[in-house]
Amino acid sequence: MTTPRDTPASRRVRANGDGTVYQRKDGRWEAAGYVLAPGDTHKRVRVYGTTRKDALAKLTEKIATSNRGVPAPSAQGSVAAFLTYWLETVAVHRLRENTHTRYTACTRLYLIPGLGKKKLAKLTAKDVRTWLDQLRTTCQCCARSLDTTRDQAQCCAIGKCCSKRLSPLTLAYVHSVLKSALEHAVREEEIPRNVARNVRMGTPRPRRFEPLTTQEARAFLAATSGHRLSALFELALRTGLRKGELLGLRWEDLDLAGGTASIRRTLQRTNSSGLTTLPTKTQNSERRIALPTPCVRSLEQHRDQQHQEREAAGAGWKDSGYVFTRPDGAPIEGATLTRHFNTLLRRASLRRIRFHDLRHSAATLLLEQGVELVVIKELLGHAHIGVTATVYAHVRLRLQRDAIDLLGNALRNPDEAATRPDDGDEPPLCAAPVR
Structure with missing residues (x-):
């Protein structure tokens, strides 16, 4: 009587559900079995190997994956x-x-x-x-x-x-x-x-940007004085609004009496619709911000100026409802705003930066003044505070260094401070502020 152990390996009967393994005429080994397919169905798959062991190992792996509830791929195309x-x-x-x-x-x-x-x-x-x-x-x-x-x-x-x-x-x-x-x-x-x-790509270094310093920001604001869009540039530097958010502002979004602005949309050019209104970049970008007092005054002056332009245009006025428009009332192109911005930089004898760097400048200046990171996150409309912390990490390191220096002044030995000659570079201990 022949036992299973005496049966050749190629003709051994496999258990139900384990599939079949056999040798092809070309010498390769083929294994076939049923595995889970999309839609909670089963399909028969075939695998090949140079030896019976290779083919059986491939089939066993597919059956084990199927038993874990993972369906076999159905993609056949490129x-x-x-x-x-x-x-x-x-x-x-x-x-x-x-x-x-x-x-x-x-x-x-x-x-x-x-x-x-x-x-x-x-x-x-x-x-x-x-x-x-x-x-x-x-x-x-x-x-x-x-x-x-x-x-x-x-x-x-x-x-x-x-x-x-x-x-x-x-x-x-x-x-x-x-x-x-x-x-x-x-x-x-x-x-x-x-x-x-x-596949690990590593974290790329963030794009380097050089925001305006306090002196440069003052020079830029001085250069915008008398410009037709001075209120826009002042609002960009003082609040950090994006270019599309500034151009998409409507008068109905402003509450000048209460000193607030509601950011609800953005104005951008697309290939299909041209210059069109789109939702804000993210859900958190749709927000309500407080307007600085100088911005409220400049917006009131801008509103009066727009009324004069409306009267001068007469029937040619295009009532778009936007706060910042061309002299005929039509919305402003982003590229046009960039050209005005570059002209102002040259007028102020400032280095060339991007318009978006006004947003970085606002956040950097706020951080240097000790404003909390969560407040800046809400003002800029970032989705997560980690975005704000990552983008402005270099500023936080500078503030840490200032804080460490203040702590060093507080912990200095009074006798050492008394005997040390005053060179005028550091304030006396009693005048050192502690945050």
């Missing part, structure tokens, strides 16, 4: 096909239009050329990491053939690489777009896990 589907049918309804435009450009320039030909179900963390490492060291002029669009070649066409590589912030942005797309594939049970999340 990464490029899924990214196109995700952008056109999913992301377009969940992202702001300008954000969707940036996602589309990122996908077209980097994701599809690098990973588009790979199968979505077979994409691994190693594939993503290898591609990102290659993208980090690749000159974009050579990779995208930018020399072909230039009148005079500067890089690969003349055999001299200009080493125009992507910045760490751009690499992190590309990685985040891929993670968002694969996360949706996991939610739709196309793939079992998001392999992009297993």
Whole structure:
């Protein structure tokens, strides 16, 4: 009588549910079994190996994953096909239009050329990491053939690489777009896990900015005196409002008697609608802020000036309802505001900065005056206080140094202070404030 131990390994009967393993005519081994599929159904999968042990190990892994309740991936197409589907049918309804435009450009320039030909179900963390490492060291002029669009070649066409590589912030942005797309594939049970999340990119250094100092801020305010939009620039420097929030302010949002302003919308240019009104950047950005007294006075003067412009325009006045408009009442373009801002910087003989740096300047000056971080967070409309703390970490370090110096003055030995000659650089102990 033949026992199971005497039966050859290739013909041994496996238990119900363990699948089958057999050798093909080409010499490879094939294992097949049923695993969990999307929709709480089951499907038969096949795996292959050079030996019976390899094929059986692959099938056992898939069955074990199925027993944990993880459905088998159903994606059969390429990464490029899924990214196109995700952008056109999913992301377009969940992202702001300008954000969707940036996602589309990122996908077209980097994701599809690098990973588009790979199968979505077979994409691994190693594939993503290898591609990102290659993208980090690749000159974009050579990779995208930018020399072909230039009148005079500067890089690969003349055999001299200009080493125009992507910045760490751009690499992190590309990685985040891929993670968002694969996360949706996991939610739709196309793939079992998001392999992009297993790739460590490191935290890129935040973009360096040089806010205005106290003296520079005073010079800038002096330069805005007499300008048609002086109230806008003063409001930007004193409250830290974003450019779109300033341009989207309506008179109905202002309570000049109570000294408050309600931030409800932003004015931006989009590809489809042109200059249009959009919701605020985040839910926390929709807020109510207190207006400084100088801003209330300048806004009242601006309102009187706008009434005069309305009378001068007559029938040509475009009643848009915005606080800051062109002389004919139409809303102001962001690029136009930037040109006025750069003109004022030159008039004040100040270094060139971005308009958004007025927002950083307001927060930095408030921090240096000892204002609590949570108050600045509410004023700027940040979603989390960690954002405020991270962006202005350099200011907090400066305040820590000042506090440590004050503590050192308080703990100094009185006898040492009495015998030490006064060089006039430090205040006496009795005059040292303690916060």
